[in-house]
Amino acid sequence: MTQSSEARSSAASSLAGHDALSLRTLKAAEWDAWYDALEVAFGEDESPERRALWQALTEVDRSLGVWDGDMPVGGAGAYSFRMAVPGGALLPAAGVTMVGVLPTHRRRGVLTALMRHQLDEVHERGESLAVLTASEPAIYGRYGYGLATWKLGVTVERSRVRVERPEDGRIRLRLADPAAASPACERLYGELVPRRPGMLARLPGWERLPLLDPPSEREGHTPLQCVLAEDGADGTLLGFARYSTRMSWGHAGPSGDVRVREVLASAPEARSALWAYLLDLDLTDTVVAANLPVDDPLLHLVSDPRRLRSQLSDALFVRLVEVGDALRSRHYAAPVDLVLEVADEFCPWNTGRWHLHAAGPEKPAACEPTEAPADLALPVRELGSAYLGGVSLAALAAAGLVRELRPGALAEASAAFGWPVAPWLPHNF
Numbered sequence: 394m395t396q397s398s399e400a401r402s403s404a405a406s407s408l409a410g411h412d413a414l415s416l417r418t419l420k421a422a423e424w425d426a427w428y429d430a431l432e433v434a435f436g437e438d439e440s441p442e443r444r445a446l447w448q449a450l451t452e453v454d455r456s457l458g459v460w461d462g463d464m465p466v467g468g469a470g471a472y473s474f475r476m477a478v479p480g481g482a483l484l485p486a487a488g489v490t491m492v493g494v495l496p497t498h499r500r501r502g503v504l505t506a507l508m509r510h511q512l513d514e515v516h517e518r519g520e521s522l523a524v525l526t527a528s529e530p531a532i533y534g535r536y537g538y539g540l541a542t543w544k545l546g547v548t549v550e551r552s553r554v555r556v557e558r559p560e561d562g563r564i565r566l567r568l569a570d571p572a573a574a575s576p577a578c579e580r581l582y583g584e585l586v587p588r589r590p591g592m593l594a595r596l597p598g599w600e601r602l603p604l605l606d607p608p609s610e611r612e613g614h615t616p617l618q619c620v621l622a623e624d625g626a627d628g629t630l631l632g633f634a635r636y637s638t639r640m641s642w643g644h645a646g647p648s649g650d651v652r653v654r655e656v657l658a659s660a661p662e663a664r665s666a667l668w669a670y671l672l673d674l675d676l677t678d679t680v681v682a683a684n685l686p687v688d689d690p691l692l693h694l695v696s697d698p699r700r701l702r703s704q705l706s707d708a709l710f711v712r713l714v715e716v717g718d719a720l721r722s723r724h725y726a727a728p729v730d731l732v733l734e735v736a737d738e739f740c741p742w743n744t745g746r747w748h749l750h751a752a753g754p755e756k757p758a759a760c761e762p763t764e765a766p767a768d769l770a771l772p773v774r775e776l777g778s779a780y781l782g783g784v785s786l787a788a789l790a791a792a793g794l795v796r797e798l799r800p801g802a803l804a805e806a807s808a809a810f811g812w813p814v815a816p817w818l819p820h821n822f
C-alpha cells in the first residue's frame with residue numbers, strides 16, 4: 394500500500410463506524426441529487442442560471458460524495474485551476490469547492506474523510522497547491538490551509554470623493570454589450586493574470602462567470618453594464634469595468650447606487666478613467682465595490698481615502714500539498730538561503746527540513762529536503778499563508794506562529810517571501 398492509499402483507506406474506515414456511510418467519486422447522472430444535498434447544507438436556493446453554470450463547470454471526476462445508503466449526505470469538489478504565483482508562473486492548483494454535509498450527518502468526521510481523500514488525490518495528480526475560499530474561516534486550518542489573500546470592500550460616498558480624469562485625452566470610454574465585449578475583456582484578463590499572484594487563468598467555460606447576471610440576484614439593479622477604456626488612437630482595449638446601477642428616488646431627490654463588479658486595467662490612465670466614470674454617474678450617491686486587491690490603486694487615486702469606508706475580509710486560503718515543488722515554483726523578492734522546518738500533520742510527506750535558496754527575484758529557486766539544522770520552524774498552514782507574498786512571516790512570528798531558530802533568519806525570510814504586488818483572488822469559485 395502506498396502512503397496515500399493507506400491514508401485513504403483510513404479515511405474510509407473513519408466513516409465505516411457510522412451507519413452505512415460510503416465515500417466515492419460522483420457519477421454525472423448523480424449531479425442533481427448531490428447538488429441538492431449541498432444546497433440543503435448551505436441553506437440556499439440558488440437561481441436556475443447559477444445552478445446551471447456550476448453544473449457546467451463541475452469536474453465530475455474530481456467531485457466526491459458521501460452516501461448514507463443511496464442518499465447523498467455530503468460532498469466536496471475540485472477544479473483544475475492554474476494560479477499565478479510570485480514571479481508569474483501559473484501553477485496547477487486544486488480549487489476546492491462545493492464542500493458541505495447535511496445537518497443530520499455533521500460532527501462525525503464526514504468533512505475530515507472528504508478532505509483526507511481529496512488531498513491524497515490532489516497529491517497523486519501532482520498538483521502542488523490546493524486553494525479555497527471558506528464559508529467560515531475556522532474550518533480549514535486543521536487541514537493545513539492558511540489565509541493567504543485579503544480583499545478590500547469599499548462603499549464610497551460619491552459626493553465626498555473624486556477621481557481626476559486623465560488629462561492627456563488618450564483614453565476613450567465606450568459602453569458595450571457585456572457578452573459581445575467578453576472575448577476582448579477575456580484577452581485583457583489573461584494578460585493580467587501572471588502579473589498578480591492569486592489570479593486564476595481562465596479554464597474553458599469560466600468566461601461565463603463574470604457575465605452571470607440572473608434577474609433574481611439583481612436586487613433592483615439594472616442588468617450588467619460594461620464600459621470599455623480604449624486607446625483613442627488605435628482602439629486597443631486597456632481596461633474595462635462591469636457594473637450595474639439602481640435608481641432610488643426619495644424626498645431629497647435621487648439617491649441611487651452603483652454596484653461595481655470588476656475594474657481591470659493594464660494601464661494607469663485606463664484605470665483612473667474608469668474609476669472617474671464610475672464615481673461620476675449622475676443620480677447616484679454611493680458606489681460599492683466588494684472585491685478589490687488590498688493595494689488597489691483606487692486608494693491613491695481618490696481625493697479622500699477615508700470616505701471609501703473600506704472593509705478588509707479574508708479571501709483565498711492556500712494549502713501547500715507538495716512543499717518542495719511549491720516553494721521552488723515561485724520567485725523570491727530578495728536573496729534567500731534558509732532551512733525551514735515544516736510541520737504537517739495532515740499531509741505528513743511534507744514534514745521535515747527543506748533547504749530553500751534563491752539568488753533574487755529574477756532567478757529560479759531551489760528547494761530540497763535536508764538534514765541541516767533549521768533556521769525557521771513553522772506549520773504548513775503558516776507557509777500557505779506566506780506563500781503568495783501577501784502575509785508576512787514576521788507578522789506570523791509576532792503572533793507566535795513561526796519560530797526563528799537562527800537570529801536574522803526571520804528578517805531574511807520575510808523579505809524574500811514578500812512580493813511587490815499584493816495577491817488577489819478576482820472571483821469566488
Ligand SMILES: CC(=O)SCCNC(=O)CCNC(=O)[C@H](O)C(C)(C)COP(=O)(O)OP(=O)(O)OC[C@H]1O[C@@H](n2cnc3c(N)ncnc32)[C@H](O)[C@@H]1OP(=O)(O)O
Binds near residue numbers: 490525527
Ligand atoms: C470550500 C467550501 O466549499 S467552504 C463551504 C463549507 N460548507 C459549509 O459551510 C456548509 C455548512 N456546513 C457544513 O456543511 C458542515 O458543517 C461542514 C462541511 C462545515 C463540516 O462538516 P462535518 O462533517 O460536520 O465536519 P467534521 O465532523 O469532519 O469536523 C471536523 C472538524 O471540524 C470542526 N468543524 C466543523 N465545522 C466547523 C465550523 N463550521 N467551524 C469550526 N469548526 C468546524 C469540527 O468541530 C471538527 O473538529 P475536530 O477535528 O477538532 O474534532
